[in-house]
Amino acid sequence: MAALLGRFGRKLVSPGSSHGARRVSTTVCESETVKSLNLYSAINQALRIALETDPRSYVFGEDVGFGGVFRCTTGLAERFGKNRVFNTPLCEQGIVGFGIGLAAMGNRAIVEIQFADYIYPAFDQIVNEAAKFRYRSGNQFNCGGLTIRAPYGAVGHGGHYHSQSPEAFFCHVPGIKVVIPRSPQEAKGLLLSCIRDPNPVVFFEPKWLYRQAVEEVPEHDYMIPLSEAEVIREGNDITLVGWGAQLTIMEQACLDAEKEGISCELIDLKTLLPWDKETVEASVKKTGRLLISHEAPVTGGFGAEISATILERCFLKLEAPVSRVCGLDTPFPLVFEPFYMPTKNKILDAIKSTVNY
Known part of the structure; x- marks a missing residue:
C-alpha cells in the first residue's frame, strides 16, 4: 500500500503572499532536497514552516503542547515557545471560538481538534460564526486566517467515536473550504495553502495514513493549489x-x-x-x-x-x-x-x- 501511495505525481507551487499562492507549477526533481516522511511528520514540517515564516501564526488544541495524540506537533512548543504553541481546555466550541477571535485580529490561528468525531460541539462556531464572519460584515472583517485540523476516518480499531468521516456536514456551508490530503507530500503542500488562504478552512487528515503512508517530501516551503483536482x-x-x-x-x-x-x-x-x-x-x-x-x-x-x-x-x-x-x-x-x-x-x-x- 505504501508503494502505491508513492507512485503518484505531484504539482507544487511556490509560496506567495500570506493571502495566497503564486501558482507556478513544477514537479519534484532530483535536484530538490527531499526526505522520506510519513504523513504526520509531513504535517509537522508544514506547521513548523508556517510558524517560522509568519510570526502571527499560532498552533493550539488539546495536548498539542507535548506533541498531540498523533505526534503532529512534536517539538513545536520547544522551538517556538508556549505562547505560540499551547494546550487548551477540553472544549471544542471554545477552541474554535478562540481561533475565530485570534484570526479576526489578523493572526493565523491553526486549531487542532483531537478527533474529527469531536468537532460537533464546535459546529455552531464553524457554521454560524467562522463561515459567515466576512459576509455578515460586508467584507469589513474576516477570520480568514483560521485553519481547523482534525484527524478523520477509519483507523482499524477506533469504533464509534474515533473513526467518523464528517466532511459532508461542512460541505453544505458556504464561507469555508474543506480539504483532505491523500499522502505526505500532498498533506504538507495543501496544509500550507490552507493556512495561507484568505478563507477559513477545515482540513481533515486521514489518520489511517499518519504512519502507514511514507514518501519523498521536499523539505522546502511549497504549496499545492486548492480546488484543483x-x-x-x-x-x-x-x-x-x-x-x-x-x-x-x-x-x-x-x-x-x-x-x-x-x-x-x-x-x-x-x-x-x-x-x-x-x-x-x-x-x-x-x-x-x-x-x-x-x-x-x-x-x-x-x-x-x-x-x-x-x-x-x-x-x-x-x-x-x-x-x-x-x-x-x-x-x-x-x-x-x-x-x-x-x-x-x-x-x-x-x-x-x-x-x-
Whole structure:
C-alpha cells in the first residue's frame, strides 16, 4: 500500500503572499532536497514552516503542547515557545471560538481538534460564526486566517467515536473550504495553502495514513493549489473519484480491474469545497461512467453531490448510472468495521457492474 501511495505525481507551487499562492507549477526533481516522511511528520514540517515564516501564526488544541495524540506537533512548543504553541481546555466550541477571535485580529490561528468525531460541539462556531464572519460584515472583517485540523476516518480499531468521516456536514456551508490530503507530500503542500488562504478552512487528515503512508517530501516551503483536482491515473472506460485514504484502496481496485481489461481513470478531488467540477466533468465525458467512493455513510455523503452535479452536466454522455461505494448507513462499528468499509473488492465489483451495464 505504501508503494502505491508513492507512485503518484505531484504539482507544487511556490509560496506567495500570506493571502495566497503564486501558482507556478513544477514537479519534484532530483535536484530538490527531499526526505522520506510519513504523513504526520509531513504535517509537522508544514506547521513548523508556517510558524517560522509568519510570526502571527499560532498552533493550539488539546495536548498539542507535548506533541498531540498523533505526534503532529512534536517539538513545536520547544522551538517556538508556549505562547505560540499551547494546550487548551477540553472544549471544542471554545477552541474554535478562540481561533475565530485570534484570526479576526489578523493572526493565523491553526486549531487542532483531537478527533474529527469531536468537532460537533464546535459546529455552531464553524457554521454560524467562522463561515459567515466576512459576509455578515460586508467584507469589513474576516477570520480568514483560521485553519481547523482534525484527524478523520477509519483507523482499524477506533469504533464509534474515533473513526467518523464528517466532511459532508461542512460541505453544505458556504464561507469555508474543506480539504483532505491523500499522502505526505500532498498533506504538507495543501496544509500550507490552507493556512495561507484568505478563507477559513477545515482540513481533515486521514489518520489511517499518519504512519502507514511514507514518501519523498521536499523539505522546502511549497504549496499545492486548492480546488484543483488531480488525475492520478488515466483511463478510458470509467472514472473513479475519491479523496483521502480511500484513494489507495481505489488504486488497488483499478489495478485489479486492469487485469480484466478495464481501463480506469482515477481522480483525487483534494478540495471538497469548493470542488473542481470541470476536471471530473471532462473525465466523465471521456469515459461515460462514474464511480465515487468514500468512507462516510452513503446517504447524504458528498458523493451524492458529485453524482447530482455530473448527472446535470453529463447526462447525455453517461453510459451507465453513477455508482457509489461508500460506508454503510449505520454508526461506525467496532468489530464489524471490515463489513462497513468500502473495500477494494466492493469497488472492483462496482467497476465491473458499471462497465457491463
